[in-house]
Amino acid sequence: MASILEIIFELINNMLQFFRLGKKSISNSLNIYIKSNTGSTLSIELDPKWDIKNVKEVIAPKLGLPPNEVKIIFAGKELDDSITIEECDLGEQSILHAVQSRSQSKRSRPLSESVANLQLSNISENDDSSSTIEEQLESSEEKGIKNTHFYVYCSQPCKSVRVGKLRVRCANCHSGALTVDSDPSCWDDVLKSNRITAHCEETRCETGPVSFAEFFFKCAEHTSQGEKDEAVPLYLIRPNISHVPCLACTDISDPVLVFSCEERHVTCLDCFRQYCVTRLRERQFVSDDRLGYTLPCPAGCENSLIEECHHFRLLTSEQYQMYQRFGAEEYVLKAGGVLCPQPGCGAGIIIDTDCKRVQCVGGCGVRSH
Amino acid sequence: MQSLKAGHLDASRWERRLQKELMSLMKEPPPGVEVDGDQAEQNLSLWTVHMKGAEGTLYEGESFQLQFKFSPKYPFDSPEVTFIGSNIPVHPHVYSNGHICLSILTDDWSPALSVQSVCLSIVSMLSSCKEKKRPPDNSFYVKTCNKNPKKTKWWYHDDSV
Numbered sequence A: 001m002a003s004i005l006e007i008i009f010e011l012i013n014n015m016l017q018f019f020r021l022g023k024k025s026i027s028n029s030l031n032i033y034i035k036s037n038t039g040s041t042l043s044i045e046l047d048p049k050w051d052i053k054n055v056k057e058v059i060a061p062k063l064g065l066p067p068n069e070v071k072i073i074f075a076g077k078e079l080d081d082s083i084t085i086e087e088c089d090l091g092e093q094s095i096l097h098a099v100q101s102r103s104q105s106k107r108s109r110p111l112s113e114s115v116a117n118l119q120l121s122n123i124s125e126n127d128d129s130s131s132t133i134e135e136q137l138e139s140s141e142e143k144g145i146k147n148t149h150f151y152v153y154c155s156q157p158c159k160s161v162r163v164g165k166l167r168v169r170c171a172n173c174h175s176g177a178l179t180v181d182s183d184p185s186c187w188d189d190v191l192k193s194n195r196i197t198a199h200c201e202e203t204r205c206e207t208g209p210v211s212f213a214e215f216f217f218k219c220a221e222h223t224s225q226g227e228k229d230e231a232v233p234l235y236l237i238r239p240n241i242s243h244v245p246c247l248a249c250t251d252i253s254d255p256v257l258v259f260s261c262e263e264r265h266v267t268c269l270d271c272f273r274q275y276c277v278t279r280l281r282e283r284q285f286v287s288d289d290r291l292g293y294t295l296p297c298p299a300g301c302e303n304s305l306i307e308e309c310h311h312f313r314l315l316t317s318e319q320y321q322m323y324q325r326f327g328a329e330e331y332v333l334k335a336g337g338v339l340c341p342q343p344g345c346g347a348g349i350i351i352d353t354d355c356k357r358v359q360c361v362g363g364c365g366v367r368s369h
Numbered sequence B: 001m002q003s004l005k006a007g008h009l010d011a012s013r014w015e016r017r018l019q020k021e022l023m024s025l026m027k028e029p030p031p032g033v034e035v036d037g038d039q040a041e042q043n044l045s046l047w048t049v050h051m052k053g054a055e056g057t058l059y060e061g062e063s064f065q066l067q068f069k070f071s072p073k074y075p076f077d078s079p080e081v082t083f084i085g086s087n088i089p090v091h092p093h094v095y096s097n098g099h100i101c102l103s104i105l106t107d108d109w110s111p112a113l114s115v116q117s118v119c120l121s122i123v124s125m126l127s128s129c130k131e132k133k134r135p136p137d138n139s140f141y142v143k144t145c146n147k148n149p150k151k152t153k154w155w156y157h158d159d160s161v
Helices: A002-020 A052-063 A111-116 A133-143 A187-191 A269-281 A309-314 A317-334 B013-027 B037-042 B115-127 B138-144
Strands: A030-036 A041-046 A070-074 A095-100 A150-154 A160-170 A178-180 A197-200 A210-219 A256-258 A266-268 A286-288 A292-294 B033-035 B046-052 B063-069 B080-084
Touching: A002 A041, A041 A052, A052 A070, A052 A095, A150 A210, A160 A178, A160 A197, A160 A309, A178 A210, A187 A210, A256 A269, A266 A269, A269 A309, A269 A317, A269 B013, A286 A317, A292 A309, A292 A317, A309 A317, B013 B033, B013 B037, B013 B115, B033 B115, B037 B046, B046 B115, B063 B115
Parallel strands: A030 A095
Antiparallel strands: A030 A041, A070 A095, A150 A160, A160 A210, A178 A197, A197 A210, A256 A266, A286 A292, B033 B046, B046 B063, B063 B080
16 A cells, blocks of 8 residues: 555656746755645645745645635644744655645644643653743753654664654544644643544545544654654653753763653663663563563652563664563463473473473474473 | 663763762761771772761660672662671671671662662661660571572561661
């Protein structure tokens, strides 16, 4: 499905390039896809300095609509005419949704930006943060990276922990042509389903126009590879806005890992790695029935097990492989299985109850009784 | 972004933490506690702490020496803490070889604890003692135990002393 889309994108892109010949050339342009709610997709070159009004004027004729009837939706918000492209945190090959206005809804700034001002960086189940918006802006300015509020594990193509972007789609039809009724105010709003209502503009959506928002994350450090390009949110990694020292090395670092215990203990990422490696080598991870092979807060607090195991991707790839192997071995042993005794094999085998002779079939082929 | 990269672990991370602890313990020591700063600075993994029995307790006028051994896994791994020297306090949780039965030194250790908090716990353990005596299993334990008290599977049976 994705490849068909890509071919279509490319075809349209080529056609458009043909038309574009002779038009004014744009320096420093962004290649953006425009998706309409009738199913068509356009690829256009945009100048980051353009505002949304310019964009509407360019795309309206191609959609066969007057510019004032076009709504541009990005990241859960209808964009106001006066916002410029560069303000929107749009990456190369991002998708903007253009729909025919059914009604005049409240226009605003894109989710990523309004949310940045909403302390989402610091969100927790019971947000009692006293940090101000100014402090947050200051901290992101210091690092010189815009919207460094989320961290993700990007499995393709980066294969590492990256800065992420929050995006939203319709929980029912998965279309991005969706405007949220309110901004998420805590991590539960983002991670749990059906917490934020939204307005889906996709004509084919069965539940639309009233629907729920489904949030997801993209890696901010590679060019978007289409709508299926997602990353796992590492929501325990957060900017250290209130300058909390690491409980192990007592240095103040940024970002930090905030455990889910009531005390919200904080470690820096290096100490987190050291903690994992120390526990891993001693096989002192916890085998939890629901969460798998994981760790609690280093201070041993209750209800502090790390639920998203992708956080262990902060380890090096060899360490992560060790984590995966130990986790799998613990699981086999817990399920009543055995491990192949041949050195270097160690394949897990679950034995039938009436079986007396065991052969390691998938692994090394050694027989044992 | 530097810190996001999973590079090699900083080998001196535990030493940096110990250096900080040493500085604060030398600058603002808890009452009756004094760390041998020169020795610790020469070898950060082995500290000697001098401790005075608090006034108004059974140990008033006595002084003790505590030895702290740290591994590179510190603070994720607890320090090895024993009484050393000629005067081992006579206490129901202190064996005559210097080993201490105190849960924060093994099971209840947390990296949020420190040398200072261990010292304070030991001071308070001594201060709350009602009767100077050795643990009931002292002679058997001292003969059979491992040199490292962390290898002992302790039973923390008495929280009151």
